Amino acid sequence: MASVAPSKxxxxxxxRGAERLLAWYDRHARTLPWRTRQGDPPADPYRVWxxxxxxxxxxxxxVGPYFADFLARWPNVAALAAAPLDDVLTAWAGLGxxxxxxxxxxxxxxxxxELGGVFPDREAELLKLPGIGRYTxxxxxxxxxxxxxxxxxxxxxxxVARLFKVETPLPAAKAELHRLADGLTPEQRAGDFAQAMMxxxxxxxxPRRPKCLLCPLxxxxxxxxxxxxxGLPRRQSKAAKPTRRAVAFWLMAADGALLLRRRPEKxxxxxxxxxxxxxxxxxxxxxxxxxxxxxxxxxxxxxxxxVRHTFTHFHFEVTVWAARAQSKAIxxxxxxxxxxLADEALPTVMRKIIAHGLTQxxxxxxxx
DNA sequence: CATACGTGGAG
DNA sequence: TCTCCAAGTAT
Numbered sequence: 001m002a003s004v005a006p007s008k009x010x011x012x013x014x015x016r017g018a019e020r021l022l023a024w025y026d027r028h029a030r031t032l033p034w035r036t037r038q039g040d041p042p043a044d045p046y047r048v049w050x051x052x053x054x055x056x057x058x059x060x061x062x063v064g065p066y067f068a069d070f071l072a073r074w075p076n077v078a079a080l081a082a083a084p085l086d087d088v089l090t091a092w093a094g095l096g097x098x099x100x101x102x103x104x105x106x107x108x109x110x111x112x113x114e115l116g117g118v119f120p121d122r123e124a125e126l127l128k129l130p131g132i133g134r135y136t137x138x139x140x141x142x143x144x145x146x147x148x149x150x151x152x153x154x155x156x157x158x159x160v161a162r163l164f165k166v167e168t169p170l171p172a173a174k175a176e177l178h179r180l181a182d183g184l185t186p187e188q189r190a191g192d193f194a195q196a197m198m199x200x201x202x203x204x205x206x207p208r209r210p211k212c213l214l215c216p217l218x219x220x221x222x223x224x225x226x227x228x229x230x231g232l233p234r235r236q237s238k239a240a241k242p243t244r245r246a247v248a249f250w251l252m253a254a255d256g257a258l259l260l261r262r263r264p265e266k267x268x269x270x271x272x273x274x275x276x277x278x279x280x281x282x283x284x285x286x287x288x289x290x291x292x293x294x295x296x297x298x299x300x301x302x303x304x305x306x307v308r309h310t311f312t313h314f315h316f317e318v319t320v321w322a323a324r325a326q327s328k329a330i331x332x333x334x335x336x337x338x339x340x341l342a343d344e345a346l347p348t349v350m351r352k353i354i355a356h357g358l359t360q361x362x363x364x365x366x367x368x
Numbered sequence: 369c370a371t372a373c374g375t376g377g378a379g
Numbered sequence: 380t381c382t383c384c385a386a387g388t389a390t
Contacts, residue, residue, distance in 0.1 A: 055386040056385090056386070057375090057384090058385065058386080058387095059377075059386090062375075062385090100373095100387090131389090134387085135388085136388085139386070153387075154385065155385085155386070171369085194386090202385085207384065208379075208383085209379095238382095267373085270373090310381095312374060313373075349375095
């Protein structure tokens with residue numbers, strides 16, 4: 001149970017903490033592309049939504065250029081809804097968690113269609129939309145619509161776990177941390193408060209070396225008082241990552257086009273383009289077995305080296321085989337000129353494989 | 369409640 | 380090299 005839960009949800013002490021945090025935020029708020037400043041018109045819900053989806057498990061630095069590109073190409077929800085899904089996937093390529101891009105597009109179509117182009121302003125309605133979960137619904141309600149909502153992301157969990165010295169490891173502590181965050185959240189300026197908590201976590205209450213001397217909440221922080229701030233929140237240890245292996249087939253036509261194919265809509269890298277390969281599995285691929293999985297009969301040659309990539313839950317090792325295609329009459333997949341690769345929805349792991357194929361075939365000489 | 373789902377930067 | 384972890388969601 002709670003090691004140190006406040007007896008009342010909203011004590012005067014908590015309220016002063018919120019006040020101090022907001023005062024700190026007014027002085028230290030970072031200027032971010034999707035953030036409005038004091039005195040500006042209210043935040044555009046489309047921009048808040050777009051940024052929040054992109055920021056799920058993704059750093060501010062990484063999101064920056066993608067947010068600018070999306071906003072330039074699709075300045076409002078109607079424009080995004082009208083875009084072909086493949087264009088959205090291509091623009092998203094490299095950001096990761098590609099289900100977000102598919103849900104983003106579906107959500108845009110729902111808002112632009114049945115919702116008449118207007119984002120819901122209530123958490124419960126936002127929660128019904130694809131790609132919007134508990135955190136994002138609260139963040140949009142608070143930041144775009146000024147409603148009191150309890151916004152809890154990884155930063156807030158860390159800040160609250162330290163403030164109240166919650167020693168239960170995550171994820172078991174999630175419900176308790178949410179309750180404690182609720183008790184801290186003020187009625188007014190809920191959007192600023194949420195962003196202040198997240199900024200505090202991102203710049204002061206850091207995971208490894210918290211800068212407690214700069215923290216506006218230091219005097220209230222029970223973990224700091226106990227000298228264990230750096231060790232919180234505790235986390236349940238994660239399982240080791242297995243290694244999966246595959247052989248990728250670098251098939252080039254006489255005109256220099258490369259064979260790609262689209263992955264299934266669901267699952268890993270769903271809907272994205274890929275270099276054709278054997279299935280991904282732990283056991284290495286004997287040559288004869290890989291041969292049988294090739295997209296065409298050809299004189300396959302193994303390129304030197306190995307492509308390594310780590311996903312969320314496994315390591316990936318890819319050997320690349322290269323061959324020259326006799327014709328472009330191949331069912332599964334489509335041919336793309338090397339110049340056209342930039343316009344394909346290729347995730348990072350596939351760009352690594354392509355870069356490897358490009359350099360190794362150049363070193364060894366085309367093929368045959 | 370557990371697991372699948374990307375990528376890049378920091379230490 | 381390796382582990383951690385970042386403005387989480389869906390199932």
